[in-house]
Amino acid sequence: MAVDEINHHPDFDFSFTPHVRDPRGVITEYHTVCDDLIRNAGVEHIVGCYTSASRKQVLPIVERTDRLLWYPARYEGFECSDNVIYVGASPNHNVLPLVRYMLDNISRHVFCVGSNYVWTWETNRVTRELVTAAHGSILAERLLELGESAVDHIVDEIVRRKPPVVFNTLVGSSSYDFIRAFHAATTAAGLDIPMLSCSLCEPELKIVGPASAGCITSSAYFESIRLPENRAFVHLWKARYGEASSPSVDGQSAYVAVYLLARALRRAGTSNIGEVRRAAAGYRYNSPQGPVWIDGDNNHCVLTPRLAVSNTQGQFDLFWEAEAPVRPDPYLTQLDVAAGSARETSRNGSSPSAPHLRVVK
Amino acid sequence: MSIVRRQFERLGIDIFTWGPGGPLECQPDVALIDDEFLPLASPARALPGRCPVIALLGTETPSRLKLVLELDPASFLVKPLRSAGIYAALVMAFERTERTNELKQQVAKLEDRLRSRRVVLAAVLQVMHSHSVAEPAAFALIRRTAMEQRKTIEQMSAEIAANGSLPRATG
Numbered sequence: 001m002a003v004d005e006i007n008h009h010p011d012f013d014f015s016f017t018p019h020v021r022d023p024r025g026v027i028t029e030y031h032t033v034c035d036d037l038i039r040n041a042g043v044e045h046i047v048g049c050y051t052s053a054s055r056k057q058v059l060p061i062v063e064r065t066d067r068l069l070w071y072p073a074r075y076e077g078f079e080c081s082d083n084v085i086y087v088g089a090s091p092n093h094n095v096l097p098l099v100r101y102m103l104d105n106i107s108r109h110v111f112c113v114g115s116n117y118v119w120t121w122e123t124n125r126v127t128r129e130l131v132t133a134a135h136g137s138i139l140a141e142r143l144l145e146l147g148e149s150a151v152d153h154i155v156d157e158i159v160r161r162k163p164p165v166v167f168n169t170l171v172g173s174s175s176y177d178f179i180r181a182f183h184a185a186t187t188a189a190g191l192d193i194p195m196l197s198c199s200l201c202e203p204e205l206k207i208v209g210p211a212s213a214g215c216i217t218s219s220a221y222f223e224s225i226r227l228p229e230n231r232a233f234v235h236l237w238k239a240r241y242g243e244a245s246s247p248s249v250d251g252q253s254a255y256v257a258v259y260l261l262a263r264a265l266r267r268a269g270t271s272n273i274g275e276v277r278r279a280a281a282g283y284r285y286n287s288p289q290g291p292v293w294i295d296g297d298n299n300h301c302v303l304t305p306r307l308a309v310s311n312t313q314g315q316f317d318l319f320w321e322a323e324a325p326v327r328p329d330p331y332l333t334q335l336d337v338a339a340g341s342a343r344e345t346s347r348n349g350s351s352p353s354a355p356h357l358r359v360v361k
Numbered sequence: 362m363s364i365v366r367r368q369f370e371r372l373g374i375d376i377f378t379w380g381p382g383g384p385l386e387c388q389p390d391v392a393l394i395d396d397e398f399l400p401l402a403s404p405a406r407a408l409p410g411r412c413p414v415i416a417l418l419g420t421e422t423p424s425r426l427k428l429v430l431e432l433d434p435a436s437f438l439v440k441p442l443r444s445a446g447i448y449a450a451l452v453m454a455f456e457r458t459e460r461t462n463e464l465k466q467q468v469a470k471l472e473d474r475l476r477s478r479r480v481v482l483a484a485v486l487q488v489m490h491s492h493s494v495a496e497p498a499a500f501a502l503i504r505r506t507a508m509e510q511r512k513t514i515e516q517m518s519a520e521i522a523a524n525g526s527l528p529r530a531t532g
């Protein structure tokens with residue numbers, strides 16, 4: 001969609017030739033496919049990868065051959081390659097506001113359920129640090145293998161122990177099975193336990209069905225964002241993929257990634273990797289999710305964190321967003337676990353208020 | 362893994378591969394452990410025993426590093442593995458383990474001495490009493506006797522404390 005728009009847009013005096021490969025989520029395929037794209041198709045810029053495991057497969061090749069990977073997904077941080085532009089949310093955008101909100105407004109005692117892989121491990125670690133600093137506790141940390149559908153023992157435990165809040169970092173079908181079983185069991189038991197997520201998106205709400213309502217979610221993008229850029233984007237999305245289709249945060253982020261790439265190419269006037277990277281740094285783009293730009297210090301995206309709660313119509317009702325775009329902090333070096341949310345927001349909010357003063361060498 | 366295999370063959374190191382849960386049929390001199398398999402299942406946990414561990418890191422997230430640190434690795438390599446670095450990691454692992462073992466022995470010796478301080482004190486008091494001498498003279502006497510009998514001060518003190526008197530001076 002973004003490629004077609006750019007190829008037909010008079011503002012861009014070049015066009016993209018997409019070479020599409022689908023590794024189908026098979027981790028080892030990513031290496032093969034990326035190698036083929038670079039070696040045989042002569043590709044310079046790659047937009048893609050979702051899981052960290054797939055990114056780690058591609059990373060050595062793009063570094064060795066000096067290509068740029070435009071990675072649209074949010075991830076757990078603790079990586080910073082010169083050959084990757086991290087367009088999705090960093091952990092300080094994603095996990096931090098959600099856990100802060102939980103501590104301030106729901107409870108300091110949380111029951112964690114997640115998939116047994118790096119995203120959950122790391123999210124739980126950050127959660128544990130924040131919760132412990134606030135004198136709260138992790139009531140349990142239950143992990144399921146990816147794709148596991150046997151969720152009943154965990155739901156039973158939740159109903160029995162009645163935690164004040166559940167943090168769900170499951171991904172894919174495990175998450176859908178869990179949300180349905182959780183909803184059914186807590187409703188039957190007359191319990192009202194809030195659930196948190198930092199990955200749920202609109203297409204997933206549709207898959208899960210009505211049981212998905214009421215989930216407090218952290219994300220940089222929701223379909224319901226009230227910005228003219230987003231209205232136009234959603235309109236074009238539905239015209240292309242059907243009225244019933246909804247863009248996910250990741251779909252939107254891939255779109256943003258292609259635009260960031262196109263704008264950087266136009267600004268650099270060349271497809272040379274180093275010059276494109278420099279051109280992308282600090283170059284503001286009014287995207288569907290609001291103003292975004294790449295932080296030249298770490299190649300991660302400056303963006304606006306938001307919190308919303310899912311409703312019965314398969315949409316999210318926004319109830320909080322940062323006052324200004326927040327700088328990415330992939331290694332959480334700015335994280336002060338003892339600080340309250342207010343202090344951190346003001347500190348993070350103040351630094352990017354003068355983004356145009358960046359010196360581009 | 363083929364890179365490690367090739368590099369180890371060049372270095373004359375025999376390789377045994379061992380998967381999670383499987384039995385280990387050798388006493389390795391060094392173990393390479395992939396962070397993907399952490400935490401190790403409990404029967405496998407004891408397998409590497411006292412040999413140095415080289416951790417193979419796929420990610421630098423603190424949650425993963427914490428599990429890696431539980432192995433007390435002597436060295437590490439970052440995945441994807443390259444031939445460069447493997448030899449240095451091995452040398453570093455053996456050297457680190459040797460130095461750590463030396464330190465452990467030293468600590469054990471010091472702890473032993475610390476424990477026997479009470480015995481030395483008891484022996485000094487006994488000699489001060491029986492020989493009517495001051496503490497420095499009593500200690501010097503015990504030390505000289507220990508040297509003559511080719512014993513440590515601690516051993517000598519233990520004998521004095523047990524017998525209630527200094528062995529007859531020979532000099």
